[in-house]
Amino acid sequence: MLSEKQKEPLIRLVGVSKSFGNNIILDNVDLDIYRGDALVLIGPSGTGKSTILRIIAGLLPLDKGSIYISGQKRKGLIEDGEDPLGISMVFQQAALFDSLTVAENVGFSLYQHSDLSYQEIKELVREKLDMVGLGNTGDRFPAELSGGMRKRVSFARAIMSNPKDEASRPEVVLYDEPTAGLDPIASTVIEDLVRELQCTDRGCGTYVMVSHQDSTIRRTADRVIFLYGGKIQWTGSVEEIDTTDNPLVRQFFSASTKGPIKVIE
Numbered sequence: 703m704l705s706e707k708q709k710e711p712l713i714r715l716v717g718v719s720k721s722f723g724n725n726i727i728l729d730n731v732d733l734d735i736y737r738g739d740a741l742v743l744i745g746p747s748g749t750g751k752s753t754i755l756r757i758i759a760g761l762l763p764l765d766k767g768s769i770y771i772s773g774q775k776r777k778g779l780i781e782d783g784e785d786p787l788g789i790s791m792v793f794q795q796a797a798l799f800d801s802l803t804v805a806e807n808v809g810f811s812l813y814q815h816s817d818l819s820y821q822e823i824k825e826l827v828r829e830k831l832d833m834v835g836l837g838n839t840g841d842r843f844p845a846e847l848s849g850g851m852r853k854r855v856s857f858a859r860a861i862m863s864n865p866k867d868e869a870s871r872p873e874v875v876l877y878d879e880p881t882a883g884l885d886p887i888a889s890t891v892i893e894d895l896v897r898e899l900q901c902t903d904r905g906c907g908t909y910v911m912v913s914h915q916d917s918t919i920r921r922t923a924d925r926v927i928f929l930y931g932g933k934i935q936w937t938g939s940v941e942e943i944d945t946t947d948n949p950l951v952r953q954f955f956s957a958s959t960k961g962p963i964k965v966i967e
């Protein structure tokens with residue numbers, strides 16, 4: 703039996719609405735994310751998937767509704783107060799500092815915000831780079847790496863935390879299209895890594911991902927959510943992608959221009 707605490711969602715969006723100008727992007731969205739969830743958000747371009755990630759990360763204000771982190775209502779943005787659990791985001795463009803080495807990028811937040819020694823941070827950086835299979839790249843600059851390697855550096859940065867500050871350890875990782883623009887083999891490396899990083903000796907973490915790539919959706923999702931018209935239209939398992947009779951999901955995966963999804967020309 704799960705205790706009440708274990709059943710409580712780590713993150714809960716209640717009645718969340720968001721517009722940009724006159725465009726209603728999210729319309730009264732409810733979403734619960736549980737510990738250990740491997741959740742992939744899908745849907746046509748421009749339906750608000752990245753917007754949901756940015757809202758969960760606390761980077762974007764809501765128009766209406768509430769967001770609860772470990773049962774605690776968030777007030778304002780992440781810069782207005784820390785959440786009771788660590789949430790980190792891997793951006794679509796790896797978002798590395800070009801003028802810093804790989805090691806300096808990965809250790810950046812610890813150099814800025816911790817009192818760890820240079821040597822301690824160096825060892826942590828090396829550990830995280832080893833975890834993403836890039837142990838020997840610390841002295842290189844982002845421009846010297848392939849797109850897939852840059853993505854992996856951004857993963858290493860996202861899972862970095864201060865061992866003396868348990869609250870800094872990210873329990874939830876948000877991935878925005880981590881395999882966009884990568885060839886199929888580089889995508890497989892990233893997909894495997896997402897799964898490997900989810901479960902460590904501490905247990906299984908939680909992630910929410912946005913992806914358009916069929917292989918990434920199928921290999922990294924336990925639960926799939928289809929967003930369209932500002933609403934969650936369908937939730938199912940990967941297996942159910944091929945068996946559902948939901949017309950939106952069927953059209954999306956058959957890549958057909960005919961169906962309820964309006965084609966933007």
Ligand SMILES: Nc1ncnc2c1ncn2[C@@H]1O[C@H](COP(=O)(O)OP(=O)(O)OP(=O)(O)O)[C@@H](O)[C@H]1O
Nearest residue numbers: 722723727745746747748749750751752753754912
């Ligand atoms: N800061 C902003 N200002 C104005 N419009 C925005 C802003 N951010 C997003 N939008 C608009 O909101 C809509 C949803 O954007 P979002 O990036 O969340 O969609 P998405 O589903 O992730 O799309 P894609 O699959 O193409 O990445 C788009 O029409 C986008 O142009």
